[in-house]
Amino acid sequence: MLDTENGHAQAYRQNGFVAGLRVFSEQQVAELRQNIETLEAEQADGAGGHSLDQFFRVNGHVVIPLLADVARTPAILDAVEAVLGPNLLVWSVELFIKEPxxxxxxSWHQDITYWGMGETDDEVTAWIALSDVSELAGCMRFIPGSHAGGMAKHEDTFDNDNLLSRGQTIAGIDESKAVTGPLKPGEMSLHHGRCFHASGPNQSDDRRIGLAIRYVTPEVRDHAPGQDWALPVRGEAPAGGWSCIAGPRALFHPADLSLYDRILAGQATSLAAGAEQQVNLYTKGHSK
Ligand SMILES: O=C(O)CCC(=O)C(=O)O
Known part of the structure; x- marks a missing residue:
């Protein structure tokens, strides 16, 4: 199980990422995958004018109880707490699925480029493998230490084969410095929002399924403009700054679907900032 000496936090601080942290048993992760695949089979049409694909890629934790529950898993929170401290909120939950x-x-990118949070260190992505995310299956690759610099220039490619919202890419990465982060089902990596990372195609014969949870602290909003929403999951809920949400009442509950629309409209200002084309991922009704 997790490294209780918090060696992972030290490695994370030094490299901007750490991989191979076990947070679910084989049986637990098989159940989780099954539950996700049941949703795909039974809720393919989505709800409230949004496709299931859109919920899986943007703020699924607002309307899908399963995704909010995963983000409250104690083993994940323990590992994240060692990195960010005791007061934790979930900003987003997303699935990155590559079919066989x-x-x-x-493409190579830094996460927080369009998140409207500036260059904060007070966020981390917990990325959990729900399948065997090997090198063959297109695991993530990271450039160690890249989080220590500032934000790099990203170019929008809008490449259809790119899973990122606008195919944003950092040019000129020295790939010889890249380190792969393969994960067995139930293992997790943590990466910093400024750490350069990328992943390749899935050449395996199973689906490659990753669940990314973006954790933040109350302090993120101290210097960020506008309004933003997050789900408190550990420690003290912030007294101000964040608009705190409670998590879904039930799958696709009408009140949560309205909240989802409000959050998407509010966040779209930063998420689609500066794009020369429509960023479909943040447009109501998007499907892959
Ligand atoms: O799933 C991937 O390959 C990339 C995920 C990613 O970029 C992220 O979680 O920040």
Whole structure:
């Protein structure tokens, strides 16, 4: 199980990422995958004018109880607390799925470029493998230490094979410095929002399923403009700054669907900032 000496936090601080942290047993992760795949089978049409694909990629924790519950898993929170401190909120939950033989990739990027949070260190992504995320299956690759610099220039490519919202890419990465982060089902990696990372196609014969949870602290909003929403999951809920949400009442509850629309409209200002084309991922009704 997790490294109780918090060696992972030290490695994270030094490299901007750490991989191979076990947070679910094989049986637990098989159940989780099954529950996700049941949703895909039974709720393919989505709800409230949004596709299931959109919920899976943007703020699924607002309307899907399963995703909010995963983000409250104690083993994940323990590992995140060692990095961010005792007061934790969930800003977003997303699924990154590459079908067997898929040519979909993720280009080199830094996460927080369009998140409207500035260059904060007070966020981390917990990325949990729900399948065997091997090198063959297109695991993530990271450039160690890249989080220590500032924000790099990203160019929008809008490449259809790119899973990122606008195919944003950092040019000129020295790939010889990249380190892979393969994960067995039930293992997790943590990465910093400024750490350069990417992933290749899925050349395996199973689906490659990753669940990314973006954790933040109350302090993130101290210097960020506008309004933003998050779900408190550990410690003290912030007294101000964040608009705190309670998590879904039930799958696709009408009140949560309205909240989802409000959050998406509010966040779209930063998430789609500066784009020369419509960023479909944040447009109501988007499907892959
Ligand atoms: O799933 C991937 O390959 C990339 C995920 C990613 O970029 C992220 O979680 O920040």
């Amino acid at each position: 033989g898929s040519t979909k990739t993720v």
